[in-house]
Amino acid sequence: MNTKHLLKKLPSCLLGAIFAAGIASTTMVQAIDGNPPGLFELEGNTIDSGAPGTDWGALYGGATPANLITYTGVIADPAPQTIYWKGGSKDINDVPDWWQKDGSVPDKDDITNAYAAAYNNPADVCLTAGGVAVLCSDATAVGDPVHEAGDLIVYFGLDRYANSGDAFAGFWFFQDDVAISGSQFTGQHVGRVGMPGDANYAPGDLLVLVEYPQASGAVPEVKVYEWDPLDLDGDNVANNLDLLITQSNAECDQLGGKLACAISNLQDLAGEPAWPYTPKSGSGLPFESFFEGGINVTQLLGGTPCFSSFLAETRASRSETATLKDFALGGFDVCGADVTKNCEATINQVGDQVDVAFDGTAVNTGGLALYVELEDDQSGSMIDAVCFDVGGDGCDAGDAVPTGLNTLPASKATFTLGAGETVRYEGSYVVTQFDDQTSFTDIVSLKFFEDASDTVPIDTETATATCPPQGTPGIAVFKNCINPNIEDGDTFIADIVGTVSNTGNVKLVNVMLSDTVFSFGDLTVVYDANENGVVDGGELAFSNGGDLAAGEQLAFAAAVSSGTPSHTNTLTASGANFFDDTDTVSDNDTASCTPNLNPDLTIVKVCDDAIGGGTGVQLVVDNGQVVVEVGNIITVSNPGNEDLTNVSISDSDVQTLVKMSGGAGLTCSGNSCTGTMDNGDVVVLKQTYRPDGQNILGALSNPSGVSFKNTASASGTGVLSGTPLGPLTADAICELCACPDCPPEP
Missing domain, CATH: 2.60.40 (Immunoglobulin-like)
Known part of the structure; x- marks a missing residue:
């Protein structure tokens, strides 16, 4: 709901006499039911009958005419809901003095439904010399416009439970949010500030009284009042009420001549209305059970207020101080705006910062120009551009900007948004700090004001967008x-x-x-x-x-x-x-x-004389006897790339193996050596043996071809691979060698 009352002030060159007199005017102004403006059918029924404009049935059915600003909908008020009570509940008193309760009123004063609609007049309407309404662009038009483009024109109506008596009805158009709280009303009247034409002029709330007698040939009378508690022009007809115009012959006739008009159904209407309605007797809409009317608010007030609430009432009489009976109350936002928002979040290259770009539309949904402040709630957020996005491709150099747009980028965009105008806005911000609560949801707010000098907004609209970054961890x-x-x-x-x-x-x-x-x-x-x-x-x-x-x-x-x-x-x-x-x-x-394991073991055995310096086979004296003694050299090597364990070296005939070199990991005892050998290790063993049972005498007598042979063996296991090696054997054949002085063999 709106909380301010005036948005723009329109000059009216036709109303000086009207406002000065405060009484009936004979100025010929084409009725607001004519064509042009052709906005609404005021012919005493609820359905479209082919005349220019829309009717209540179409609005109820969801029609949204191009120039429609707002529509209350059908405000139902079934008995015994909401009636006035207590003496302070009069039109001359402020809203907080009004009281309400559930109860009964006379059937003819029992409102069953009420409704109102506001339109923006689309074009200047003038009169011909004969008083016929035409567009001011028509060649036959003379004089100044009687309805100006942008004028606020409101239509209103109600239906009642019974038609047994004259109808006295009132229609309030409030600029404040008027509502019910308990037994009283909340909100208050907004009064006139200054006079039409003054720089600081602002109109007050509007009251339209309609009297529709049932006498034969009677016609309705319409009076329009402005809430003026200061009586600025000194001609109030009652406390707080300044009479702007009396239209004594105010029946809408589609022809013209009335600044305000009203009409009732003068015959029964079968099949109407489209909304739920049950009369006291009969069916459909019995005659004079339905009332409707309309006024050009801007021309009557000399300015255009931002209405926020609407109230239809029944009254005891035509008097300004009459007792009020029944009422129906609803919202009626003439001034309004809407805002939408989209956003897209992009993760930076490092993946720890989010760049958010947002855009949306700001729309003036009302019929009056608005001063707008547009702001995003994220820290560091900037509005980068505002434009009339003609091509639908975003704001670019070819797009016009709204009136009064401030220099952008800025944290806030301010501008004037004309009635019905839509602009695109674009902005951005960066998010670098996050926690578990970061939702990447933010709000853009649109505040709209009467003008740039106001500090209290009429209202604030917001739009929320959520755009978490589409982060995909991997x-x-x-x-x-x-x-x-x-x-x-x-x-x-x-x-x-x-x-x-x-x-x-x-x-x-x-x-x-x-x-x-x-x-x-x-x-x-x-x-x-x-x-x-x-x-x-x-x-x-x-x-x-x-x-x-x-x-x-x-x-x-x-x-x-x-x-x-x-x-x-x-x-x-x-x-x-x-x-x-x-x-x-x-x-x-x-x-x-795995490594390339090459466990290896070799053994070589030679006669001692093959090594050099040895005697090979020789004769030695042992205990007075001459015996043969054979000497061998055994070489065992580990040429592989891994150490060997479980190494065993032995000889078949030897009594004792003696290490000459290498074999640090071997221990020798008797005819064998056991232990380990490192890779690359070479052990040299020396051994001698005396062959048993050898015919020494025969050998000495004929040494040629005598040789002695024995076998050595070696085995081991790769320490890493566990590969067993051997046993490997090596033989050495050592020949008996006679002394040089021995005679040759025969």
Whole structure:
């Protein structure tokens, strides 16, 4: 509802005599039921009958004529609802003095329904020399307009329960929000300020009294009053009421000559009205059960008030101080505006800022020009443009702007919006701070005023738009195991490398890395500035639980050092949507690798003389006897890439193996050595033996072709692979070598 009363002040060159006299006027002004203006049918029924304009039945059915400003709808007032009571309830008293209750009134004064409609006059209407209404653009038009484009014309009506007597009705048009609270009325009258033509003039509330006698040939009388508690022109006809005009022959006739008119149904109307109605007797609308009328408000008041409420009443008589009977009350917003809003949120490249662009329309839904203030409630919000968007493609250089538009961008747009005008507005703001309560919903408000000098708005309309950013979080893990190798023959080493990438369009917060093998401290994790997937020197370290911008990635690395000849680990990364920490994503990847294991073992056995410096086979004296003693060298090597365990070296005939070099992990006892061998280790063993049962004498007598053979063996197991090696054997055949002085063999 509107709380202010005047929006624009229109000059009226025709009303000086009317306002000066305050009595009946003989000025010939085309009736508001004529054509032009052709806005409404005032012919005493409720249905469209082919005359120019709309009728109540069409409005009730949902018709929205082009020049319609507002329509109350059919305000039902079934008995015994809402009647006046107490002595202060008179038209000469202010609204707070009125009282109401449920109760009964005479049937002829019982209002069943009431209605009103406001129209914006579309064009200047003039008269011909013969007093016929024509558009002022017509060649036959003479004089000044009698109805000016933009004039506020209101139509009103009611139906009553019974037609058994004269009808005395009143129609109040309030500028304040008049309503009922308990037994009393709320709101108050708005009085005239100044006189028509004054710079500060503002009209007061309007009362239209209609008397429709039932005498034969009687015609209605219409009186129009303005609420003027200061009696500024000194001619009030009653307390607070200034009589503007009396139309003594005020029946609407579609011909002209009346500034205000009224009419009743002078015959029964079958099948009417379209809305629920039951008369006391008969059916349809019995004669003189329906009353309607209209006035040109702007021309009568010399200005155009912003009506907010409408009241129809029945009265005891034509007197200004008559007792009031029944009433029907409803809203009647002549001045109004509406605002719509759309918005779109775009996430920035990093994914931690939202740029919101909004637009919408501001519409003057009333019949009067409005001074508008348009503002968005988001911090830092700016109105960037306001225009008449002719092409429907947004405000651009070719679009006109409304009157008085301030310099934009600005936090608030101010301008004048003409009756019925629609403008597009565009604005923007940035959101950088978020929490769980951030809804990305904001409100644009449209305040409208009488003019730029007013500080209290007529009303404020708002529009809400919600546009959460369409953020899609995403995360991807890539993991690899590279450079698998064996170190020191017993340790598997490798490098674990990989990346964690933000694949969504929003920043991820609380990014956590966890691994099935490594703790986070085992990992080197950096922001991969050059996006090469490698941990490079100088790159910023990442702390677990940190943030990862949209499109950004981490590089990580870890070192494997294990006594197990294979490695498998899984790294999992997770994070939460920057805009909604309940929206989480995660991904994982597994790396597996094994080294190329080559366990190996070799054994070589030669006669001692093959090494050099040895005697090979020789004769030695032992306890007075000459015996053969054979000397061998055994070389056992680990040429593989892993250490060997369970190593065993032995000889079939030897009594004692003696380490000459290497074999730090071997322990020798008797004819065998056991223990371990590192990769690359070479052990050299020396051994001698004395063949038992050898025919020494025969050998000495014929040494040619005499040789001695024995076998050494070696075995072991790969320490990492567990691969068994051997037993491997090696033989050495050592020939008996005679002394040089021995005679040749025969």
